[in-house]
Amino acid sequence: MDNPASTAGDRFVREAERDRAVQQDRAFLGHPRGLATLFGLEIWERFSYLGFQAILALYFADAIANGGMGFEEGVASSIVAAYGALVYLLSIVGAWIADRIIGTYRTVLFGGIIIAAGHIFMGIPAAFSTWFGLALIVLGTGLLKPNVSTKVGELYSSEDERRDAGFSIYYSGINIGAFLGPIIAGWLGQEIGWHWGFGAAAVGMIAGVIQYVLGSTHLAGNEAAARIRAAFRADRGFWATIGLIAAAVIAAALFTVLAEDGINALVNVISIVSAIVPIVMLVLMARSPKVTKAERANLMPYSLLLIALVAYNLMYFQTGNTLNFMALNRTENSLFGWGYPSTWYISLTAIVEIIMGPVLALLWVKLGKRQPHVAAKVGLGTVFGGAAFLVVALGASVSGEAAMLSAIWLVICYIFLGLGDLVLQTSGMSATTKLAPRAFASQTMAVWFAAMALSQGIQAQIVKFFDYDNAALYFGIQGALVVAYGVFLMAITPWLKKRMTLVG
Template sequence: MRTSTMDVTVWRLVGLVAAAVVVSLIFAFSQDDALSALVNIITALTIIVPAVFFIWMYRSPKVTPTERANLLPYLLLLGALVLYNLLYFQSGNTLNLLALNGVDNEIFGFNYPSTWYISLAAIVEIIMGPVLAWLWIKLGSRQPHVAAKVGLGAVLGGIGFLVVALGASLTPGGALMSGAWLVICYVFLGLGDLTLQTSGMSATTKLAPRAFASQTMALWFAAMALAQGIQAQVVKFYELESSVFYFGIQGLVVVAYGLLLMALTPYLKKRMTSVA
């Protein structure tokens, strides 16, 4: 059985990425600051791989003109995914550090571990998942377009970070922030993740070129890896004393992008086919 041209291309791409990783590891561990060098190279790989993958798919002769037209608006959805997860993935580092060193983790005399906050987003998604599904079914054809849903998810995530920035700004110097601010932040992050991820993955299956159905879903997850790569650089700027600016600037950027995506919804609705 002859191997298809597509299979050969995919394996070549896999081989190139694997070779790049090996070379990166060798280079990283040959530097004085091996860990920083490795992080920088991995960040570069998370940018290069999805970019190359998208260009390869976009230029493929197997993609029809209509499918190709869908891919450009899809890039805007991927942008929202990257920016949102830039915030969401910080629940394991900067938000956790803030909870550990800058938050009063006590309620009614009971001291609780700072790590408890991390589970809040998942709890919100478990509770609100059925509610959101019921809402979309109830709205039927009146529900927002997928671009508006993804934009709304990004806005909700950005608000979560703005809440933390507000809490930090209202907390007197040297005092511990109330845990309520982090609780509200994680509620918004959970709602944002639920809204953006479900809508974005649904759009992925509908916008994917017929010849690249599974590969387009892989691109969605590659964009999440890209968010991790960018985050690895951004967290270097975190300091407890600069929490207002650190969380505030990121929150503003993500909210602005989400609002932009929502404003562009009428245009994107015309450009996207087979997507409601």
Template sequence: MSKLNMKKVYESVPQKGFFGHPKGLFTLFFTEFWERFSYYGMRAILVFYMYYEVSKGGLGLDQSLALSIMSIYGALVYMSGIIGGWMADRLFGTSKAVFYGGILIMFGHIALAIPGNTTLFFISMVLIVLGTGLLKPNVSSIVGDMYSENDDRRDSGFSIFYMGINLGAFLAPLITGSAMGYSFHLGFGFAAIGMFLGLLVFIFTKKKNLGLAGTIVPNPLSPEEKKKVFKIFSLSIIVIAVICAAAIPAGYLTFDVFIAFIGVLGILIPTLYFIVMYRSKKTTDVERSRVIAYIPLFIASVMFWVIYDQGATILANYADKRTQLDFAGIHISPAWFQSLPALFIIIFAPVFAWLWIKLGKRQPTIPQKFSIALLLAGLSFIVILLPGYLSGGDSLVSPIWLALSYLIVSLGELCLSPVGLSATTKLAPAAFSAQTMSLWFLSTAAAGAINAQVVKFYSQETEMLYFGVIGGASIVLSIILFMLSPKIQSFMKGIR
């Protein structure tokens, strides 16, 4: 988007009306609240749905396979953000991308809510993957459009927006986790209702609150380019369909092959993306320097999400199989633990937002905040290995240990995720604004692709080694990033 268009968009948005922030933050706050309600509500019970026996309402898949599918699903959800960001940048703008994405997500959850077989399950997964790819990166990009580049409210605004995400993420597992005791499909139905409510908020408030934010196509395709893209897209669909039709019955396209393929894509796609952005004629010299600064932040983000996202796989399984679920006279659903990170962020997000404003120019730099996040992520895994070390690997452990691990990694998330969202909008080349936001979420996709392989090494016997190696790797990377922070900051060319 050109500087002129950025100014036009900024001036069209009412700049007061939501806790001292642009009025459009209300629309995006509640749209994302309900979208995240649907996503985290579904995610909290999905892995249990896959590996629980059919007699208990599940699909009866092998537990190791279920953990890998859960990880690769997370990778695909965020990998599809590249397509969603590109479509917003080149075809119809971020506002329409959010709307279309919400529709697909809602129908995906409706499909999950209908009792069926694995075929219907995978159809629902495809719909949610495509819908999230359209909605997730683009709603965050619209938040960035509402602020000028040097607006001091920017980081605080993203923190408030992020708190909306976590309000939805906190409530949803409590509801769907309770519902899964009756029926998994009832829980998925609540997720569908959540996305429907999010669409209503967006449709009825965007015109008044968002102005031109999200309506301008930054880098539109020419008519000739549209024809070329349509041909490539159509041919790709045909080729994929033919390959699947031939390879699946022959046994060449198995889950393991597919998971390995997505793992390669998780590393290859961001690498190619950085090369394209850096070499583009539309990228200025200052923007190229900022792209270089973004690379170590991206790597740090991948390491952080490798640990964080295991909260929905390894730690979910840990809650189900290794944790004492009768506590203080209450029977705890294993899905309820998925609410803890969001609860901690709701509590501490205002503290961090206040802290960054209070510190002003004295606050840690962006790379330093990332290094703190990596340190905390590593410590969260070190903490969870302690009960096994102290009491042995056979006895059930107190849920307090799991809660403490979630607390530590959640504090790390507050040092990385809202800061990373804000930094991405600052460091993005103008011609790649929405696509660079997709690249930020691609770090989560890369983490999911890595986790799809890593989770295979987890078992009750390897538990201590598993948590120790991964946690230790994060701590080492934290130290390296902290030492490199001044150099990285110099490449940001004035961005803090």
């Protein structure tokens, strides 16, 4: 009779050997073939998610006679933001499931399948299928989103010099998908029918899942996944996680049966939860006996950087609602007499990042030790985000309340958003991984996602004040406040540099 411990040990050895073979592979541009698998998956996942998000608020606000849901624009914007908050809150849970229950491969696979099912339901022209599809997309994205980048990291040993270049290739896949999604799904949704756009997103996600499964033999992380599954026990943490997932899905599903007042109340609850979660996480860090004095001192600059992340994304996430409505109803969407869908502006951020990403990376390398401190970079990215809204405010002021904006105002706005995303997200992510206390290192991404959820939760309330007649004031106030915070962060960089004991 086989010894169970010996059998498990043999399995771990076999899986470790598989991982080493994967990591030594150089068949894809000098990288493991698994990178091509994850590159393709992320293209299709971003294509499907950003494609459907580009038309979601417009679909909610369109008249029922036109195939829409008939909500007021403010309500539609709030719903989209609330769903975004749920996605990021469930991403915290998705990371925990991968770390403690089934490993990254299965978590990503199940997430992809659930997302694809959600998009299929979104493609069915019925109110119930819309809400049910959204609930599935929230759950599936929460499982997939935090774990795909982890799978990229698993392709390389910690000493592998190809690691950074591999992530650069992977992130180019994100930008390609982010570019194509709004172009294709946006055109189909606005020119043919909303559910055609959602259907395109479904096709993209199905393609992503298929090529992920076909390329699974080239992925690493097998030993870690085997150990996770072997060690799993259904403890209190597991049942708490199941409860959180159920609560999030129920919250998403409640939109199906609630009237407009009930929907607004539910959005408010989601906003409150999104505010509580990051605060609780930071307090737990500050009060934990496992956190050293030096690490505790880092929590202040850590919090200031997270505020910048929240402030910038408060601008960026409105590409799916208020900026989307401005593009649809208050912008001349034509070039030399040729008209184009208003959702196409959303693809501009991806174009900026595809072009400027390598340029920025080269700049930082060239500057070496003379490059700006990470706090200054985060501050600069925040300024770019605020400047994007100031541009729209200026355009609205110059054009007048009833006049249409020239397309150039939105083009400049999206260029600033793309630059801000490029500078802030990369620098901010790097800083938070170094500033987080060691005892909470595995939860660094959870705090990051909590901050993103907070941005969406705040946005769900702010978008209620948007009106075309006060567009200059709406965008101007937000833009000015965010620019001011970015400037403040850059101004106190010398002080932050002294406090950031774990950041060079």
